[in-house]
Each structure stands twice: as structure tokens, then as C-alpha cells.
Amino acid sequence: MDAAAPTPKLPPRWFIRTAWVVHRAMYRVSRGRFGLWTPRPGRWGTVVLRTTGRRSGAERAAILAYLEDGPNLVTLAMNGWADPEPAWWLNLQATPEATVDLKDGRRDVRARAAQGAERDRLWAAYLAIDASTAQHAARRSRPTAIVVLEHR
Template sequence: MLYGKEHVDRYRATDGKEGHDWNGTTVLLLTTTGRASGREHTTPLIYQRHGDDYVIVASKGGAPESPDWYHNLTANPEVQVQVEGDRFTARARTATPEEKPEVWRLMAATWPQYDDYQAKTDRDIPVVILERAGG
């Protein structure tokens, strides 16, 4: 099973032919700029489409803190996204309280463990909307 750097490398090398379809769901590559280092970091993440946007979840498996990539995009919301062979710049934002119930249901339908992750942490797990730049 692909995971971490190997997942990113195979996804990039094959335009997502290897790595996009993963464990019964779909994965994109998110590249953020490190808020301290200024270096690019790429993470494979489960996603779904919501209209023209892409939706991802900052679950970190239900850990008490959000993942580094989420802290990076809150500091610098301009991100790079790859969905299969489509590479584009996007603006990342956290779903509003009004938007969250709908996009959470969308994501939990594709990856039911998200509900388990939320149940095991006191943190309100953020859902992130990726809006294609110029879109």
C-alpha cells in the first residue's frame, strides 16, 4: 500500500494512475509552504469534489492537534494541488460553521473513519475547501 513520500512519488510519476484510487476512495496531492521553513511540503490526502471545489479534512487520525499541513495553509493559503494529471494553484480556506455540516457528511461518506477520528478528540476537526485560483 502506498503511503507518505512513496505515495507522492508514484502519484507524480504516473499522473495519479498509481495513488489516486486508494483504499476505496480518491486521493489528491496538496503542496503547502512551511510556515517556519518556507520549504514546500506535499501530502497525499483523501478528497471529494464539492461543486467546482475540492474538499479535504485536517483529521490527523483524531490526534489532539491539527496536522502540520493545516497550520501551513492557514499561514499561507496559496497551495498547489494535483488531482490525477491536473496540477493547479488553489486558495485553501477552512469551511465556515454554516458550510461544515454538509462537507463533513460528504467526506464521512467517502471515509467513515472521519466520524471515529472526531469522536476520539476534543478538537473540532477542520474541513478545508480548496478553490482553484482564477476559477
């Protein structure tokens, strides 16, 4: 990353959260017909991740961007570029088994954080789609986890 490159501006936090609420509502109201798409070259897809709440034990759902890496799905635990870890990632750390709803159906997965060379390769794949991802991640006080969702 070029040190002189300007930091991309982010919309206000209230706007990001409102966009998430609208996206989830669009998916729910359309009964899944709208709101999810598959990745294609130069663009990530979206998936509904269903986790078990680490404190409540209740099902929790989040719509996330993802890339495909062979049979695995890969996402970033970035929380809208905010500093705290996203709740879905904390839930997966407590209970790695989850379910994803894809455009073409449901899949049972097991989550893990990518490490070492795998992490570097997957990070590069995200940067190939959106180079500003690194600048957004630099706003955070901790490294952004790259979460691999393996088919189980």
C-alpha cells in the same frame, strides 16, 4: 452518532505513518502514474497538496483524500486521526495559496476552513462515504477542520 456504537480500532501509529511513506514513494517512483485517483460515488479521491512551509518557506507536499463540491476540493485536517493538527493545515493557515496535483493535472487553489451550514453539509458528505469518520474525529481534543480548496 449512537453512543453505544463501538469505537473503531485504528492501526498502530507506526503503521499509519508507514502507509503514508509507501503511498508517497509509489507516487514519486511512478512519476505520478500511480497513487492519485478521482472521487466517484461512495469513494473519495486523492490529491497531492503543495504548500509553503510556515517556518522554512520551502515547498511541502502531502497526499490527501478529498471530495469535490462543485468546483472546490474538500479535505479533512485530521492527521491520521491523531490529535495534533497536520503540518499542511498549519502551513495553509499561514499561507492559504497552494497548488494541488490531481489525476488530470495541476490546479492553483486558496484554502479556507468551512464554517456553519457549509461545514455541516460537507461533514455529512464525508460521513455518507465512511460513517466511522465521526468516531475517529471524536478521538481528537479539537474539532476537525474541513478545508475547502477553492480554484484561483
